Amino acid sequence: MKLNKIIIFTLYTLIIACIGFATVIEKYRDTLFVSEHIYGAWWFTALWAVLTVASLSYIMQQRLYKRVAVMLLHLSFVVILVGALTTHLFAQRGTMRLWEGVTESTFVDKDNKVIHLPFALTLKEFRIINYPGTDAPLDYQSHIGFKRLDSDSKASDGGQMLVSMNNIGYLDHYRFFQQSYNSDGKGVTLGVSYDPYGIGITYFGYLLLLVGIIATLLSRHTQMRSLYRKAIAVAVLLVSFSVSAGAENSQFSVLNPQFVIDKDIAQRMGTVNVLYNNRICPLNTVATDFTMKVAGSASWQGYSADQVFLSWMIYYMPWEEALLTNNPKKKGAEERKAIVEMFYHGQFTKIFPYRIGHDVNWYSPGGQVLPREIPVKEQFFIKQSMDFLTEAIVTGQKDRALEIIEKIRLFQHEMVGDVLPSDNKTEAEIFYNKLRSIKFPVLITAQLGLRWWLSGHIPLSNGYETMLFMAWVLLVLTAVLFRKVRIILWIGPLAALCCLLVAMMAGSGSDITPLVPVLQSPLLSAHVMTVMCAYSLFIIQMILGIYTLILIKKSHLKNHTSDISHQTSKFTALSQLLLYPAVFLLTIGIFLGAVWANVSWGNYWSWDPKESWALITLMVYAVPLHKASIGRFNSPTFYHAYMVVAFLAVLITYFGVNFLLGGMHSYA
Numbered sequence: 001m002k003l004n005k006i007i008i009f010t011l012y013t014l015i016i017a018c019i020g021f022a023t024v025i026e027k028y029r030d031t032l033f034v035s036e037h038i039y040g041a042w043w044f045t046a047l048w049a050v051l052t053v054a055s056l057s058y059i060m061q062q063r064l065y066k067r068v069a070v071m072l073l074h075l076s077f078v079v080i081l082v083g084a085l086t087t088h089l090f091a092q093r094g095t096m097r098l099w100e101g102v103t104e105s106t107f108v109d110k111d112n113k114v115i116h117l118p119f120a121l122t123l124k125e126f127r128i129i130n131y132p133g134t135d136a137p138l139d140y141q142s143h144i145g146f147k148r149l150d151s152d153s154k155a156s157d158g159g160q161m162l163v164s165m166n167n168i169g170y171l172d173h174y175r176f177f178q179q180s181y182n183s184d185g186k187g188v189t190l191g192v193s194y195d196p197y198g199i200g201i202t203y204f205g206y207l208l209l210l211v212g213i214i215a216t217l218l219s220r221h222t223q224m225r226s227l228y229r230k231a232i233a234v235a236v237l238l239v240s241f242s243v244s245a246g247a248e249n250s251q252f253s254v255l256n257p258q259f260v261i262d263k264d265i266a267q268r269m270g271t272v273n274v275l276y277n278n279r280i281c282p283l284n285t286v287a288t289d290f291t292m293k294v295a296g297s298a299s300w301q302g303y304s305a306d307q308v309f310l311s312w313m314i315y316y317m318p319w320e321e322a323l324l325t326n327n328p329k330k331k332g333a334e335e336r337k338a339i340v341e342m343f344y345h346g347q348f349t350k351i352f353p354y355r356i357g358h359d360v361n362w363y364s365p366g367g368q369v370l371p372r373e374i375p376v377k378e379q380f381f382i383k384q385s386m387d388f389l390t391e392a393i394v395t396g397q398k399d400r401a402l403e404i405i406e407k408i409r410l411f412q413h414e415m416v417g418d419v420l421p422s423d424n425k426t427e428a429e430i431f432y433n434k435l436r437s438i439k440f441p442v443l444i445t446a447q448l449g450l451r452w453w454l455s456g457h458i459p460l461s462n463g464y465e466t467m468l469f470m471a472w473v474l475l476v477l478t479a480v481l482f483r484k485v486r487i488i489l490w491i492g493p494l495a496a497l498c499c500l501l502v503a504m505m506a507g508s509g510s511d512i513t514p515l516v517p518v519l520q521s522p523l524l525s526a527h528v529m530t531v532m533c534a535y536s537l538f539i540i541q542m543i544l545g546i547y548t549l550i551l552i553k554k555s556h557l558k559n560h561t562s563d564i565s566h567q568t569s570k571f572t573a574l575s576q577l578l579l580y581p582a583v584f585l586l587t588i589g590i591f592l593g594a595v596w597a598n599v600s601w602g603n604y605w606s607w608d609p610k611e612s613w614a615l616i617t618l619m620v621y622a623v624p625l626h627k628a629s630i631g632r633f634n635s636p637t638f639y640h641a642y643m644v645v646a647f648l649a650v651l652i653t654y655f656g657v658n659f660l661l662g663g664m665h666s667y668a
Helices: 002-028 031-039 042-062 068-090 198-218 224-231 263-269 283-295 305-314 316-325 333-344 376-394 398-416 423-436 444-455 463-481 488-505 522-558 561-601 609-626 636-661
Strands: 092-099 103-109 114-130 137-149 155-164 169-171 174-181 187-194 273-276 279-282 352-356 359-363
Touching: 002 031, 002 042, 002 609, 002 636, 042 068, 068 198, 092 114, 114 174, 114 187, 137 174, 155 169, 155 174, 198 561, 263 305, 263 398, 273 283, 279 283, 279 423, 283 305, 283 316, 283 333, 283 423, 305 316, 305 376, 316 333, 352 376, 352 398, 376 398, 423 444, 444 463, 463 488, 463 522, 488 522, 522 561, 522 636, 561 609, 561 636, 609 636
Parallel strands: none
Antiparallel strands: 092 103, 092 187, 103 114, 114 137, 137 155, 169 174, 174 187, 273 279, 352 359
């Protein structure tokens, strides 16, 4: 039995090392290289096979099959591995090119072999569906006709199918998914997957896993109940802390007030719609982003973002001198100059829409050549209205300036009123901009709710949003648990503060942007939420581990062992209790991601660096759950030291992959 444990531990560690090593190699070689030489190599498959056999042998030796919940959990992973092996051995994958009106009945696999299909496909039409009123793509759709072929390759019955992002085409166990399209829109490249057995086996393993998790949580024979009783007895003094932040605007040169426009005029101009980041939003959003990037905060020397933005449009020389030439902050100088150049080229002031056919185009004020389809009257308004506004502001005609702004708003509603945000939505976004400009955003729930409403999707699509969500989860956990687990009252907010600081460092991630087509799936939200909840618990365990290790060190120095030993045992019980939902949530999140990948790309696991490191994180955190077999984890010192070091896997998964390794998930 001891030899069996050594074999399991050695193989388990070796597999983790191989996966981590492969992600680094992929960075310097390519995906195909690691797929052939590591993930797809016979020896890597053999490692998993031997580990599975050794683990099953150990389960039988320990008679763990008598504990139904534990047995279901471990058996589910065996079934999932069998499904993965079946896919690896028997599945076919490749690409298929289709041209409009041309019939095709073959595809090319990974080895460049031509595979004949039992049917023929014809591309009827390819469409790019845009977000209303913009040219940002919402979906890519291939309308395909098919005809089945008999033994003599003659067409028989047929029909049509739609292949789009997150909508795979199914036909006789073959699955087709959108990969790319020709620039002229007359041809597409489809991914092809044929895996009639592996997917079913793997999904059955996922079902067993879910049943096993539920059974474990409900079982009376696991350690969770005894850990809960120990954990709720924790009682420590609360630690308070305060956070303060402020912008040192006094470092900048003082600007003459005559170069700042009236606050009412600026505020009203901030309600005008603009095309920005491929979405229609109030100009206040552009002004807030511009001011935060150039001045470092959403206001400057008491002037609002709207005042800074509109004043810069009119009095650009003194503003450029104050915020660029005399800016004491050298870091980010090139980025600030680039932002201002984009401003000067009209990329932030596309406030004049006009519909030509079914397309809505947005134009900046000025002297650019406009399409002939736009009537002379409208062309004159687009080119001259901002000049009239500038004249009214410079000459002190406030009422005239407000009147011109209303005419611009009226022009927008007359041209494309059906695609403009409602007044309520505009006001909500302006309010949201005020919230996100606060250095320590205490109204996290309001921020997330407003981002959800304004963007039209759950805000979990980039690093800023996921950090914001993680901070919210930590504060919710604090509110739910603090009455029974008092120490959470300072650990939770401290961890949330760390997440918010990381979110602020994300910078441009705070912009609201449309989802790219591949992320248009409800599985995205479920996948990210479960993983972020798991990471939130891992953060708490890491901080708790550091605190407990300090207590243990303190007890050794002062020989006050009785009281501190009592606290240590309680903190250890709390950490071990949180480990169960943390690992289960991460497991569910990973496999929800696998299901999403399967319905979007026809492949539930591709060994992308983010996937690989998520699996490493799961394997690392699963080890302490086996403390009955690994005696070292009965030592609080060893356990908490392990939990602190284990958090490195989370950091690499979330940050290391994004900034160093890349891959399909590097946006997250």
